[in-house]
Structures are given as C-alpha cells and as structure tokens.
Amino acid sequence: MMTHYATPDKKELQDTRQRLAPIVHRTPVLTSGLLNKLSGAELYFKCENFQKAGAFKFRGALNAV
Secondary structure (H helix, E strand, O other), X not given: XXXXXXXXXXXXXXXXXXXXXOOOOOOOEEOOHHHHHHHOOOOOEEOHHHOOOOOOOHHHHHHHO
C-alpha cells in the first residue's frame, strides 16, 4: 500500500532547518574525476555517512521524532 505525503511548503522547510541546525553536522558534497569520466556524467556524493551518529538518514529520523 502506497502512502502519499503532502509536499512541504517553504515555512515547513525553514522550520525544519532551524530545528535541526544545532544538532545536525554539515556534511560535504564530493565528486570523483574517475567516476565522472567512467560514467560520462558529473556525479555528486552527499556524504551523510559523516554525521556524528554515522547514519545516512539522520536528518529525516531526527525530524520525525
């Protein structure tokens, strides 16, 4: 069964960012010249695994609590 969620509005996004800012670690966005060349595309990797908790779904889980 699929669950449908409403798209958050600008205020909800701003509120969430403000709520998480003191807790969530800013993580880098990296690229790889080799992978870009092999794929023929420009790839970006958002390193959420660098969160202090080591969890890549940290923001969503924390915001849901």
